[in-house]
Amino acid sequence: MSAEPSLANLPAVDRVLAVPEVAALCAEHGRALVTDAAREAVARLRAGILAGTATAQPEHALGAAARSTVALVGQWVEPVPRRVINLTGTVLHTNLGRAPMPPEAIEAMVRAAQGAAAVELDLETGRRGDRDRVVEDWLVRLTGAEAATVVNNNAAAVLLTLASLAARKEVPVSRGELVEIGGAFRIPDVMTRAGCRLVEVGTTNRTHLRDFEAAIGPRTALLMKVHTSNYVVQGFTAEVSSRALAELAHRHDLPCVHDLGSGTLVDLTRYGLPAEPTPRAAIADGMDLVTFSGDKLLGGPQCGIVVGRRALVDRLKRNPLKRALRVDKVTLAALAAVLRLYADPDRLAERLPSLRLLTRDPESMRASATRLTALVERRLHGVGTVEVVACDSQVGSGALPMARLPSVGIAIRPAGARRARAKALRDLAATFRALPVPVIGRVTEDAFLLDLRCLEDEGELVGLLERLGAG
């Protein structure tokens, strides 16, 4: 009907490409990409005109299509995943990429990525080498194990271990340790996928050595202990210690495996953090294989590490699954650099970013919180109250779930009744996510909270907050 004449004013893609700002983009990003964007921009304009939300005036239409083209190209070429500022208070946030990496690891990753690297080449003999060699000596030194292998993540480490040692056989596990880690990693499901049969032992709150003893039969492949990473069983409880379980396994000529989840290579209590079992302690307790993550408390790249007896590690390395789960040279380079930092535990809390953040003194954040609060108050004037608050950070990634890390944050509390407040909180979170570098906070019952524990560059945040309320 009357839409026809207005659509006649839609600019042709060629005319959009001829607008100087758009032509400049062609030089930078190539004509093909910008043409795609211009087509998309014109299509959106057409939809807008038909819906009555965009103007069909010829002098406006061309400008609108050009601006929309520039915006689209900008979005498409932005490096991803987007860098964000983590003010959630969860230090090892799985959805935000877990451990930040130390400069030593970043340099090593860049060096490895730039060119060829001796990943599987023995430089002495000139023969094909073992990919794990690059990090195995360090892992052996730091854990007291005989051998080590590295795969894509700890889920892969558990899968490879079970598939290599327990296919078509039974694996008894305590009912109190049938863990689900966020993102659908469930011990029972991994066992099924690895081709073995889970034998549930004991009860949720109490499992005794005699329960394991009763579960051992001719089809038993190994005994397994799983660290209850993200929960604690409290009250009337009993669990079988690593040492007792390993001894029982060995009496029956079976290997004993411990999935530690978050593996830290030092005693965390020396930094004032709660105790967390180390691979070294598990090996000393007699565990034959120990699996753990590279990017949880260890503070390195995403990977899964298996350490333990040479003969068993060799069986894992020979499994074709190992090839499917192996890590690349960039991960190996980063892991090696992080492991080297562990050689000097006295300086680890300064040099390893994850540990530095976890051990931060709340007082060191207070002055910063006061300055930032004043700025947020100014920029968001009238949105609600803005104040410095004491809060608790968490370790994250299912590590040390009960650890309370006293921290300092900025709480923005919108006024209004419950309904309106909930919407205001969601809007606030969205506003901070929409900043040029998205700032990710935490929504609580009555506040949008910015926990400053993971903020190391106040200047950058100031620059971003200056843009709040600017429309």
Ligand SMILES: *Cc1c(COP(=O)(O)O)cnc(C)c1O
């Ligand atoms: C985190 C965790 C896993 C999975 O490790 P990813 O590195 O995330 O794959 C497995 N088991 C336990 C006990 C864990 O805590």
